[in-house]
Amino acid sequence: MTVSTLLALGLIASTHMVAALAPGDAEAMYDGFNNALLVSSGSAVFYKKALDSEDPDGTWSASLNILGAEDAFERTGDQDKQALVNSLLTTWLNQTPPPWSWDGWNDDIGWFTLALIRGYQMTGNSTFLDEAKYGFDYAFGRGWDTKYNGGGIWEQNPEYLTSSDGPPNKQALSNDSLGKVACMIYQSTHDSDYLDKCQLIYNWVVSNLYESSTGQINGVINETGFVTPDSTAAYNQGTFLDYSNLLYEITGNNTIYDIAQNALDYAMNNLTVNGIFSNNAGYLNTWADEAARGVGHFVRDQRLWDKYYAWMVKNADAILANRRTDLNITWNGWDTPTSDDNTLSANKFVSAMAWLQFTPPTQPSDKPGGVHVITNNLTGMAIDSAGTFGNNNPVIQWGLNNGLNQRWQLTQNSDESWNIISLSTWQALDCGASDTNGAEAIQWQSTRDSNQRWIINELSDGTYSIESQATGKALDGGSSTTNGDALIQWGWNGGSQQRWVLH
Numbered sequence: 001m002t003v004s005t006l007l008a009l010g011l012i013a014s015t016h017m018v019a020a021l022a023p024g025d026a027e028a029m030y031d032g033f034n035n036a037l038l039v040s041s042g043s044a045v046f047y048k049k050a051l052d053s054e055d056p057d058g059t060w061s062a063s064l065n066i067l068g069a070e071d072a073f074e075r076t077g078d079q080d081k082q083a084l085v086n087s088l089l090t091t092w093l094n095q096t097p098p099p100w101s102w103d104g105w106n107d108d109i110g111w112f113t114l115a116l117i118r119g120y121q122m123t124g125n126s127t128f129l130d131e132a133k134y135g136f137d138y139a140f141g142r143g144w145d146t147k148y149n150g151g152g153i154w155e156q157n158p159e160y161l162t163s164s165d166g167p168p169n170k171q172a173l174s175n176d177s178l179g180k181v182a183c184m185i186y187q188s189t190h191d192s193d194y195l196d197k198c199q200l201i202y203n204w205v206v207s208n209l210y211e212s213s214t215g216q217i218n219g220v221i222n223e224t225g226f227v228t229p230d231s232t233a234a235y236n237q238g239t240f241l242d243y244s245n246l247l248y249e250i251t252g253n254n255t256i257y258d259i260a261q262n263a264l265d266y267a268m269n270n271l272t273v274n275g276i277f278s279n280n281a282g283y284l285n286t287w288a289d290e291a292a293r294g295v296g297h298f299v300r301d302q303r304l305w306d307k308y309y310a311w312m313v314k315n316a317d318a319i320l321a322n323r324r325t326d327l328n329i330t331w332n333g334w335d336t337p338t339s340d341d342n343t344l345s346a347n348k349f350v351s352a353m354a355w356l357q358f359t360p361p362t363q364p365s366d367k368p369g370g371v372h373v374i375t376n377n378l379t380g381m382a383i384d385s386a387g388t389f390g391n392n393n394p395v396i397q398w399g400l401n402n403g404l405n406q407r408w409q410l411t412q413n414s415d416e417s418w419n420i421i422s423l424s425t426w427q428a429l430d431c432g433a434s435d436t437n438g439a440e441a442i443q444w445q446s447t448r449d450s451n452q453r454w455i456i457n458e459l460s461d462g463t464y465s466i467e468s469q470a471t472g473k474a475l476d477g478g479s480s481t482t483n484g485d486a487l488i489q490w491g492w493n494g495g496s497q498q499r500w501v502l503h
C-alpha cells in the first residue's frame with residue numbers, strides 16, 4: 001500500500017497531526033492566555049484589549065474573557081484561579097459600575113451578569129450576586145415585551161435605536177444569556193421568581209427560535225414574527241444548549257433533555273467544517289466559547305462521552321495543532337494556523353482556551369463523574385438533600401425515588417478529589433466541622449475547600465467508598481433504614497454501610 005492509502009485508511013498518522021491532546025494542555029492554554037493578555041497593575045487585574053495594547057478590555061468583551069478564566073476554575077477548583085476570578089470581577093466592577101443605562105443592548109447585560117453570577121457561585125462574594133440580580137432585573141424589566149411574538153427580550157432596547165439600527169428585534173442571544181442568568185440566580189438563592197423567569201424566557205425561545213425538526217436555534221425574530229434566515233451561529237447554539245442543560249437539571253423535565261441533545265447534534269453536524277468549529281470573521285470577537293460550555297456541561301453531567309468525546313478531542317487537537325507556538329493561543333479559526341497579527345482582540349482567543357477546559361485528556365468513564373443517584377450498599381437507601389436550601393442543613397437518607405433531591409452532580413478537582421452537588425439545592429455535600437465518628441454530613445454553599453472534597457474509589461465489588469479529604473472519614477449510612485435519618489461519617493471499616501452504589 002502507498003503512504004497515501006495508509007493515510008486514507010487512518011493506519012498511520014499524518015505528519016501534521018503532531019498535536020494530540022495530552023494532560024497539561026488545558027493548563028498550558030490557560031497559562032498561554034494569561035501570559036499573553038493578563039495585566040496586574042496596582043490592585044487592578046484585567047485582560048487587555050489586544051496583544052499590542054495595554055488598555056483594559058471593557059464591558060461585554062471583558063466579561064467574555066472573565067468567563068474563560070471561570071472555566072479554568074471550574075475545571076480545577078484551584079485557589080489561585082478562584083482568587084483571579086475575584087480580582088477580575090472586582091476590577092471590572094470598578095471600571096464598569098452600575099447603573100448600566102448607557103448600554104441599550106440587553107445581551108451585553110446578559111454577558112456582564114453571566115460572568116458575575118458564575119463568579120458568585122465560584123467565590124461566594126455576595127457583591128457579585130447583588131450586581132447580577134440588579135443587571136438581570138434591569139434588562140428583564142426594560143427588555144421583556146409581550147407586545148410582539150408573545151414575549152421575548154429586545155436585543156437592543158427600542159428607545160436606544162438610532163435610524164441606522166433598523167427596526168427592533170428580539171434575539172436568541174439576549175434571551176439565552178439572560179435566561180441562563182435567571183437559572184443561576186435561582187440556583188444561588190432559591191428565589192422562585194427567577195425560576196419562573198428562567199422558564200418563561202426558555203419557553204419563548206423554544207416556541208419562537210427553536211426548530212424542533214433540526215435542533216437549530218435561529219438568531220433573530222422581528223416584530224411581525226419574521227425569522228431571519230441563516231441567523232444561526234455557534235455562540236447562539238451553544239448558549240441555548242447550556243441554558244437547556246441548566247433548566248433540565250433544575251427541573252428534571254425530560255423534554256428539555258431531548259431539546260438539548262438536538263441542539264448539540266445540530267452544532268456538531270451543521271455548524272462545523274469537517275467536525276471542527278471554525279469561523280474567523282472579523283466581527284466574531286468570540287465564536288465558540290459558549291459552545292464549549294454548553295457541550296462541556298451537557299456531555300459531562302449527562303455522561304455522554306461515548307457519543308461525543310472523540311469529536312471533542314478532534315476539536316481540541318485542531319486547536320493545539322493551529323496555535324501560535326510562541327504564545328500558546330489559538331484564534332477562532334480552529335482549523336487554520338493562528339495569525340501572528342498582534343492587533344487581534346483578546347477574546348478572539350478565549351473560545352479555544354475554553355474548549356480545552358471542557359475536554360479531558362482521556363475519555364472519562366461513566367462513573368464516578370456526572371449526575372448520579374447514590375444508594376447505600378447495606379440498606380439501598382438513597383443520599384437525599386431533602387430539598388432544604390441553606391447552609392448547615394443535614395443530608396439525609398430516604399427510600400430510593402430517583403427524584404431531584406436524590407440526584408447529585410459529581411465533578412473533579414485538579415487533585416482528583418470530587419465535588420458532590422445536589423441538583424435540588426445546588427449546595428455541596430460537606431463533612432461539617434467535626435471529624436468524630438458519627439458526625440452528621442451537611443450541605444453548604446459550594447466553596448470547593450477540603451470539607452467539600454471527597455476521595456472516591458471503586459472497590460473490588462463494584463461499589464464505591466466516599467471519604468472526606470478533610471477528615472479522612474468515610475461516608476456511612478449508619479445502617480439506618482429510617483427515612484430522614486442523617487448521613488454520617490465514620491472511620492473506614494469496609495462494611496457495606498460504607499459502600500455506595502452509583503446509578
Ligand SMILES: *[C@@H]1O[C@H](CO)[C@@H](O)[C@H](O)[C@H]1NC(C)=O
Pocket residue numbers: 024025028029032325326327328
Ligand atoms: C505550550 O504548551 C505546551 C503544552 O501544550 C508546552 O509544552 C509548551 O512549552 C508551551 N509553550 C509555551 C511557549 O508556553
Ligand SMILES: *[C@@H]1O[C@H](CO)[C@@H](O)[C@H](O)[C@H]1NC(C)=O
Pocket residue numbers: 086089090091093125126127128
Ligand atoms: C468582593 O467583591 C467586592 C466588589 O468587587 C470587593 O470589593 C471585595 O473585596 C470582594 N470581597 C472579597 C472577600 O474579596
Ligand SMILES: *[C@@H]1O[C@H](CO)[C@@H](O)[C@H](O)[C@H]1NC(C)=O
Pocket residue numbers: 107143144145149151152153154155156169170171172173174175176219220
Ligand atoms: C430575546 O427576546 C427579546 C424580546 O423579544 C428580544 O428583544 C431579544 O432580542 C431576544 N434576545 C435574543 C438574544 O434574541
Ligand SMILES: *[C@@H]1O[C@H](CO)[C@@H](O)[C@H](O)[C@H]1NC(C)=O
Pocket residue numbers: 202203206253254255256
Ligand atoms: C417541559 O419543557 C417543555 C419545553 O420547554 C415545556 O413545553 C413543558 O411545558 C415542560 N413540562 C413541564 C411539566 O413543565
Ligand SMILES: *[C@@H]1O[C@H](CO)[C@@H](O)[C@H](O)[C@H]1NC(C)=O
Pocket residue numbers: 167222223224225226
Ligand atoms: C420583518 O421582516 C420582514 C421580512 O424582511 C418584513 O417584511 C417586515 O416588514 C418586518 N417587520 C418589521 C416590523 O420590520
Ligand SMILES: *[C@@H]1O[C@H](CO)[C@@H](O)[C@H](O)[C@H]1NC(C)=O
Pocket residue numbers: 214266269270
Ligand atoms: C445537519 O447535518 C446532518 C448530518 O450531516 C444532515 O443529515 C442534515 O441534513 C443537516 N441539517 C441541516 C438542516 O442542514
Ligand SMILES: *[C@@H]1O[C@H](CO)[C@@H](O)[C@H](O)[C@H]1NC(C)=O
Pocket residue numbers: 375376377378379380461462463501
Ligand atoms: C451491594 O453490592 C453488591 C456487590 O456489587 C451487590 O451484589 C448487591 O446487590 C448490593 N446491594 C445493595 C443493596 O446495593
